[in-house]
Amino acid sequence: MRGRPIGALNEARIRKKEENVNIVACVKQVPDTEAQIKVKADGSGIEEGGIKWVMNPYDEYGVEEALRLKEKKGGEVTVVSLGPARVIETIRTALAMGADKGIHIQDAAFDNADAYTTALALAAAIKPLNADIIFCGQRAIDGDQGQVGAILADMLDIPHVAVVTKLEYTDGAIKATRPIEGAQILIEAKLPCLITAQKGLNEPRYASLPGIMKAKKKPVDVKNAASLGVTPSVNMKVVKFTPPPARAAGKIIGGDDPALKAKELARLLREEAKVI
Amino acid sequence: MESGKFSVGNEGREVFWNAEHFEALLFVFAGLAVLIFAYGVYRRWRMWKAIGKPEIRWDNAGERIKRLILDGLFQVKTFRERYPGIMHGLIFFGFFILIFGAFFDATEFHIAEPLGIEFLRGNIYLLFSVLMEIFGLFVLLGIIMALWRRYITKPDYLGYKGKSDNIPEDAIVLVLIGLIIITGFILEALRIGVTKPSWEVWSFGGWILAGAFAGVDHEQLKAWHKITWWGHAFLSMGFIAYIPYSRLLHMITTPANQFFSSLKPTGELQPIQDFENAETFGVGKLGDMTWKQIFDVDACTKCGRCQDGCPAYLSGKPLSPKKFIQDIKTYWVQKSSEVVAANKTAAGAGGTAEQKTAEEDKTLPGEVIDLHEIWACTNCMYCMEHCPALIEHVPKIVGMRQYKVLTEADFPPELQLTFRNMENNSNPWGIGSHLRGDWAKELGIKTLAEDPNVEYLYFVGCAGSFDDRGKKVATAFAKILQAAGVSFGILGTEESCCGDSAMRGGNEYLYQTLAQANIETMNGYNVKKIIATCPHGYNILKKEYRSFGGNYEVYHHTEIIADLIAKGKISLKKPVDKLFTYHDSCFLGRYNGIYDQPRNILNAVPGLKLAEMERNREKSFCCGAGGARMWMEEDIGDRINNMRTDQAIATGATGVALACPFCLTMLSDGIKDRKKDEQMEALDVAEIVWEAMGLEEKKAPAAAAEAPAA
Numbered sequence: 001m002r003g004r005p006i007g008a009l010n011e012a013r014i015r016k017k018e019e020n021v022n023i024v025a026c027v028k029q030v031p032d033t034e035a036q037i038k039v040k041a042d043g044s045g046i047e048e049g050g051i052k053w054v055m056n057p058y059d060e061y062g063v064e065e066a067l068r069l070k071e072k073k074g075g076e077v078t079v080v081s082l083g084p085a086r087v088i089e090t091i092r093t094a095l096a097m098g099a100d101k102g103i104h105i106q107d108a109a110f111d112n113a114d115a116y117t118t119a120l121a122l123a124a125a126i127k128p129l130n131a132d133i134i135f136c137g138q139r140a141i142d143g144d145q146g147q148v149g150a151i152l153a154d155m156l157d158i159p160h161v162a163v164v165t166k167l168e169y170t171d172g173a174i175k176a177t178r179p180i181e182g183a184q185i186l187i188e189a190k191l192p193c194l195i196t197a198q199k200g201l202n203e204p205r206y207a208s209l210p211g212i213m214k215a216k217k218k219p220v221d222v223k224n225a226a227s228l229g230v231t232p233s234v235n236m237k238v239v240k241f242t243p244p245p246a247r248a249a250g251k252i253i254g255g256d257d258p259a260l261k262a263k264e265l266a267r268l269l270r271e272e273a274k275v276i
Numbered sequence: 277m278e279s280g281k282f283s284v285g286n287e288g289r290e291v292f293w294n295a296e297h298f299e300a301l302l303f304v305f306a307g308l309a310v311l312i313f314a315y316g317v318y319r320r321w322r323m324w325k326a327i328g329k330p331e332i333r334w335d336n337a338g339e340r341i342k343r344l345i346l347d348g349l350f351q352v353k354t355f356r357e358r359y360p361g362i363m364h365g366l367i368f369f370g371f372f373i374l375i376f377g378a379f380f381d382a383t384e385f386h387i388a389e390p391l392g393i394e395f396l397r398g399n400i401y402l403l404f405s406v407l408m409e410i411f412g413l414f415v416l417l418g419i420i421m422a423l424w425r426r427y428i429t430k431p432d433y434l435g436y437k438g439k440s441d442n443i444p445e446d447a448i449v450l451v452l453i454g455l456i457i458i459t460g461f462i463l464e465a466l467r468i469g470v471t472k473p474s475w476e477v478w479s480f481g482g483w484i485l486a487g488a489f490a491g492v493d494h495e496q497l498k499a500w501h502k503i504t505w506w507g508h509a510f511l512s513m514g515f516i517a518y519i520p521y522s523r524l525l526h527m528i529t530t531p532a533n534q535f536f537s538s539l540k541p542t543g544e545l546q547p548i549q550d551f552e553n554a555e556t557f558g559v560g561k562l563g564d565m566t567w568k569q570i571f572d573v574d575a576c577t578k579c580g581r582c583q584d585g586c587p588a589y590l591s592g593k594p595l596s597p598k599k600f601i602q603d604i605k606t607y608w609v610q611k612s613s614e615v616v617a618a619n620k621t622a623a624g625a626g627g628t629a630e631q632k633t634a635e636e637d638k639t640l641p642g643e644v645i646d647l648h649e650i651w652a653c654t655n656c657m658y659c660m661e662h663c664p665a666l667i668e669h670v671p672k673i674v675g676m677r678q679y680k681v682l683t684e685a686d687f688p689p690e691l692q693l694t695f696r697n698m699e700n701n702s703n704p705w706g707i708g709s710h711l712r713g714d715w716a717k718e719l720g721i722k723t724l725a726e727d728p729n730v731e732y733l734y735f736v737g738c739a740g741s742f743d744d745r746g747k748k749v750a751t752a753f754a755k756i757l758q759a760a761g762v763s764f765g766i767l768g769t770e771e772s773c774c775g776d777s778a779m780r781g782g783n784e785y786l787y788q789t790l791a792q793a794n795i796e797t798m799n800g801y802n803v804k805k806i807i808a809t810c811p812h813g814y815n816i817l818k819k820e821y822r823s824f825g826g827n828y829e830v831y832h833h834t835e836i837i838a839d840l841i842a843k844g845k846i847s848l849k850k851p852v853d854k855l856f857t858y859h860d861s862c863f864l865g866r867y868n869g870i871y872d873q874p875r876n877i878l879n880a881v882p883g884l885k886l887a888e889m890e891r892n893r894e895k896s897f898c899c900g901a902g903g904a905r906m907w908m909e910e911d912i913g914d915r916i917n918n919m920r921t922d923q924a925i926a927t928g929a930t931g932v933a934l935a936c937p938f939c940l941t942m943l944s945d946g947i948k949d950r951k952k953d954e955q956m957e958a959l960d961v962a963e964i965v966w967e968a969m970g971l972e973e974k975k976a977p978a979a980a981a982e983a984p985a986a
């Protein structure tokens with residue numbers, strides 16, 4: 001039963017530091033991990049009906065880190081998201097957590113956008129903000145590509161520190177910890193830079209009710225391809241979705257003699273399942 | 277003899293005997309005592325008025341007066357605990373009669389006699405004498421019992437974790453009352469010692485005591501009498517004056533609180549109305565409570581009954597409902613005095629002192645009450661059920677949770693996960709909501725979407741839909757209904773979480789979202805009657821959904837099964853030869869008074885024997901899962917479910933019968949933890965009944981043996 005320090009979220013009490021950091025957090029709306037995914041009959045995508053949409057969990061770490069940075073140093077957090085109308089919900093979630101304003105890139109031209117096009121749109125929206133630091137999730141749990149952050153950093157021509165589990169901010173620079181196989185590496189980077197967040201970076205907060213109510217009134221700028229000056233180009237196309245094969249039924253080994261049953265089990269594991 | 281106008285046949289006594297010129301002086305002092313008393317009450321009155329939101333607690337006066345008579349005048353709740361009940365009863369009734377007697381005496385002397393009506397004579401006088409003696413001795417006995425309990429046996433409930441609550445005032449009050457009675461008897465003895473009327477043998481106490489003064493010079497006795505007379509008078513007047521300045525104030529606040537107590541069904545909470553515009557939610561500051569919620573704390577007598585059955589306290593958590601109330605009281609006394617003073621200055625200067633004090637307010641959860649306390653409560657309702665002052669602890673605790681969750685979003689992280697699961701998948705486990713109806717698929721149960729023309733909606737709830745153990749209970753119950761030919765359907769994936777854990781966990785916003793979704797669906801199907809297998813769903817659907825337009829006849833499955841058995845719709849023919857003990861779920865028992873139906877069902881099972889645990893029915897000990905505790909870590913003190921399991925084991929039973937999926941999980945875990953899973957099993961009443969119906973052919977015996985392992 002631990003709790004964060006009282007009032008950590010109370011925006012009114014946050015002391016504004018002179019060093020105002022301009023922070024951007026990119027979020028993607030994805031189906032809830034428990035949602036039932038049905039592939040459309042023609043394999044072109046998934047059935048969207050009945051799906052509960054949530055913020056990509058890795059992006060949530062990014063938003064939380066953005067808010068903590070703001071609370072420590074002062075500044076402003078802008079959330080940026082690309083997607084259809086329903087995406088506004090996810091933007092509002094980030095605003096309820098404490099982000100200040102949102103940019104919703106919504107244009108049918110971006111439907112089925114690949115990572116490159118997505119980054120292109122995000123870059124166009126983010127560039128005018130002159131961000132000091134940009135947070136993305138290390139990947140999205142739906143497409144699982146893990147590309148947008150890296151491409152976006154490249155397009156903005158800023159350093160990219162990937163899969164971060166710990167972040168320290170010192171004026172004008174950051175120190176980030178990134179786990180690698182059996183070890184950690186400590187990376188320093190100058191601002192502006194882009195961080196992709198990994199699980200462990202923080203525990204995202206639960207939005208307070210006044211936060212939820214205020215979020216309804218926070219500004220969200222809606223942009224389309226034209227207003228961003230971007231021409232969507234499709235370089236990569238998903239050809240077909242196929243559901244994973246249904247799990248085969250379990251097998252019960254019958255018989256009365258435990259020794260025989262054990263033998264049969266060993267045989268099956270070796271010959272049929274090929275695991276031993 | 278100085279018996280004057282009295283004689284055998286015309287018995288009586290001279291009022292103001294040996295105190296002929298004291299009358300006027302006595303009135304002066306009495307007037308003074310009453311003034312001091314009145315000033316004290318006035319001061320307190322201002323404090324009661326100082327802080328608190330408005331709330332109407334004087335509607336339905338008839339019902340309120342009934343409560344006042346039962347719990348105030350007849351001390352019904354006070355008598356629930358034997359020793360303290362008798363102790364308080366002796367003092368209360370004794371004092372009540374003595375004061376009444378004194379009034380009677382005074383009325384006769386000051387009003388009736390001057391009018392020529394002398395009714396306190398003869399047999400009436402003798403009866404009066406005997407009664408006064410008896411009740412005087414009662415008070416004395418009560419005082420001795422109280423002193424004995426408080427200073428010799430020192431039960432834990434008169435303290436907090438081994439530290440006594442006693443303050444000098446507790447002793448002063450007892451000694452004061454004791455001395456009033458003792459001086460009264462001495463006074464009487466001295467008078468009898470001098471006047472010796474034969475009939476005063478009826479005043480047996482004074483008569484016997486008078487024997488001690490035999491042979492003492494009468495003038496000496498009269499001198500002593502005068503001194504004692506004033507002693508008695510001063511003590512009595514001191515008592516009156518002391519009332520508003522001491523714990524004696526409960527003579528006013530406790531009955532007042534009983535009168536103002538909630539008339540709503542047990543546990544019903546006031547829904548938050550305005551989410552859109554409020555800046556803060558729940559109880560953060562004192563001023564966020566209503567005047568009645570605050571008044572409660574001034575009615576608390578520190579009797580400790582609430583603490584004595586509080587699962588949180590008894591398992592070593594920092595929460596004690598008594599301490600909780602007393603801590604708020606300490607802060608309220610300080611704060612309200614400040615506000616009263618500030619109001620006075622403000623009234624003088626025309627300024628806004630109130631605002632100034634408001635800014636310095638402490639936040640109750642966190643600064644006055646430790647956060648571990650508010651999160652330790654299982655909402656088991658033991659405290660409210662047994663508080664003789666009818667204090668309402670649970671709404672305050674939930675109010676503080678609301679503040680922490682809604683306003684500050686600062687609460688146990690486990691609960692954050694639970695809330696998200698409820699938001700995203702409409703169940704606390706976070707299992708995909710599309711799987712909700714799957715348990716029923718093979719049973720041929722129709723959803724209301726498939727067939728809305730059924731008598732009952734079976735509201736399965738999250739446990740029955742998602743929890744492996746809960747699904748078995750739901751299955752057993754559905755089969756019983758099918759066997760009995762009851763017409764019912766389920767909502768399937770259209771059902772939402774009932775929201776109990778959200779509401780009691782302080783997330784009123786989430787709760788209302790879920791409740792509204794359910795109500796919309798159910799009203800859409802024109803649902804009238806509902807059965808729930810989960811007491812949490814049962815309770816919330818029955819009581820709380822009304823606030824949002826959900827009016828249903830709600831039954832718990834034990835009510836339905838008991839009825840089916842009584843009406844002979846199902847027959848239990850297969851013996852279950854086993855000793856069971858039944859654990860009362862809080863939300864079924866204390867919240868809804870369902871104690872008999874589950875027991876009747878179990879008694880109807882052939883071969884089954886029932887043993888009661890020491891704490892049962894109204895005094896049942898919580899399993900530890902209520903109040904959203906199901907979803908939180910329990911890292912302080914003992915595990916409540918293990919304590920309850922030990923109580924079940926102590927009965928020698930090899931089965932624990934339950935009627936709540938949360939209790940089922942808690943007790944099953946407890947049995948495993950106590951390494952008793954070989955000898956003992958926890959089963960829902962529905963499972964026992966289905967087994968006893970003997971309709972499950974092939975794997976019936978195996979099913980029962982397998983059950984607790986799931």
Ligand code: SF4
Binds near residue numbers: 582588597660669
């Ligand atoms: S409701 Fe139960 S757990 Fe909560 S304070 Fe009262 S007795 Fe203790």
Ligand code: SF4
Binds near residue numbers: 579662
């Ligand atoms: S709250 Fe009620 S039960 Fe608890 S100590 Fe006070 S008066 Fe007694």
